[in-house]
Amino acid sequence: MSKAIQELTILKEHLTKHNLKLTRQRENILTTFLKMEHVTAEHMYRLLAKKDPHIGLATVYRTLKLLCEAGLAKEHHFGTQTQFDNVAHKGHHDHLICTDCGKIVEFENCQIERLQEEVATRNGFTIKTHRLELYGLCATCRS
Amino acid sequence: MSKAIQELTILKEHLTKHNLKLTRQRENILTTFLKMEHVTAEHMYRLLAKKDPHIGLATVYRTLKLLCEAGLAKEHHFGTQTQFDNVAHKGHHDHLICTDCGKIVEFENCQIERLQEEVATRNGFTIKTHRLELYGLCATCRS
DNA sequence: CCAGAAATTGAGAGCATGAATCATTATCAG
DNA sequence: CTGATAATGATTCATGCTCTCAATTTCTGG
Ligand SMILES: [Mn+2]
Ligand SMILES: [Mn+2]
Ligand SMILES: [Zn+2]
Ligand SMILES: [Zn+2]
Numbered sequence: 001m002s003k004a005i006q007e008l009t010i011l012k013e014h015l016t017k018h019n020l021k022l023t024r025q026r027e028n029i030l031t032t033f034l035k036m037e038h039v040t041a042e043h044m045y046r047l048l049a050k051k052d053p054h055i056g057l058a059t060v061y062r063t064l065k066l067l068c069e070a071g072l073a074k075e076h077h078f079g080t081q082t083q084f085d086n087v088a089h090k091g092h093h094d095h096l097i098c099t100d101c102g103k104i105v106e107f108e109n110c111q112i113e114r115l116q117e118e119v120a121t122r123n124g125f126t127i128k129t130h131r132l133e134l135y136g137l138c139a140t141c142r143s
Numbered sequence: 144m145s146k147a148i149q150e151l152t153i154l155k156e157h158l159t160k161h162n163l164k165l166t167r168q169r170e171n172i173l174t175t176f177l178k179m180e181h182v183t184a185e186h187m188y189r190l191l192a193k194k195d196p197h198i199g200l201a202t203v204y205r206t207l208k209l210l211c212e213a214g215l216a217k218e219h220h221f222g223t224q225t226q227f228d229n230v231a232h233k234g235h236h237d238h239l240i241c242t243d244c245g246k247i248v249e250f251e252n253c254q255i256e257r258l259q260e261e262v263a264t265r266n267g268f269t270i271k272t273h274r275l276e277l278y279g280l281c282a283t284c285r286s
Numbered sequence: 287c288c289a290g291a292a293a294t295t296g297a298g299a300g301c302a303t304g305a306a307t308c309a310t311t312a313t314c315a316g
Numbered sequence: 317c318t319g320a321t322a323a324t325g326a327t328t329c330a331t332g333c334t335c336t337c338a339a340t341t342t343c344t345g346g
């Protein structure tokens with residue numbers, strides 16, 4: 001089973017479970033979404049408008065939110081931009097962001113995660129989510 | 144020298160250095176700002192409006208930005224809210240945020256900071272800033 | 287294969303935050 | 317004081333996203 005089909009299956013199951021319908025727009029948005037790592041709603045809208053000039057911006061926003069609910073996407077707020085992250089085949093990770101060229105590198109560091117838990121426990125908190133973003137210059141932009 | 148006077152001095156020096164003027168509004172905003180740890184522009188606006196109903200919202204935004212430039216405040220984006228943090232007497236710190244009651248706890252963990260540097264170096268990045276926020280439930284809201 | 291209930295769509299209005307505009311007012315150096 | 321210059325505040329604008337609603341599409345089950 002190819003990855004794209006597997007993700008379409010996940011979406012279909014989510015739709016069925018919530019009495020929602022599979023539409024041409026939802027399929028198109030998923031297909032385009034799966035081709036990239038991170039994408040903004042506006043960017044997706046412009047990509048889709050090339051194929052279907054009548055796609056609505058509201059539909060793009062609604063569907064990206066739907067993909068989050070189905071567990072296929074994850075929303076990240078980097079600076080002023082809201083990026084949707086293709087997470088179906090990824091575990092948890094945080095991000096390094098180049099403030100010059102916008103390059104995004106994903107990383108995972110379980111030592112940091114463990115220390116976060118420690119901090120929370122020490123303060124009587126139970127962590128539900130966290131957000132760790134490192135902003136700076138990538139190797140290319142530094143030189 | 145009291146803390147409030149010390150901070151007024153810092154602001155005055157910043158103003159002089161940049162050919163800016165000390166106004167009644169700027170003094171009032173600083174005075175109110177120094178009384179709290181974290182505040183939003185809207186909240187500050189409502190507090191000030193009690194004393195001076197003619198204060199402009201734009202002035203509040205402009206002055207909070209000015210306080211950031213003078214090093215007295217630091218802007219944080221928590222969820223959808225933008226909080227201004229009274230940092231004159233604090234070093235760098237990150238935040239634990241209760242998603243139920245909104246409580247904010249500050250912490251500092253140099254082990255995490257060091258690991259962040261390591262991650263960046265390993266990926267060829269030079270960190271300029273970072274953002275670490277832990278969201279969850281505080282002890283009170285958990286029970 | 288329908289018919290019809292229910293969900294979805296897209297155009298545009300609405301909303302929230304924050305920044306720009308600009309005529310009027312306040313500051314402050316000389 | 318006075319004049320150059322900066323600041324203010326009412327308002328409009330910009331951005332990013334959500335809501336509204338009439339028209340359309342989906343899809344179930346007879
Ligand atoms: Mn990612
Ligand atoms: Mn703080
Ligand atoms: Zn770069
Ligand atoms: Zn709480």
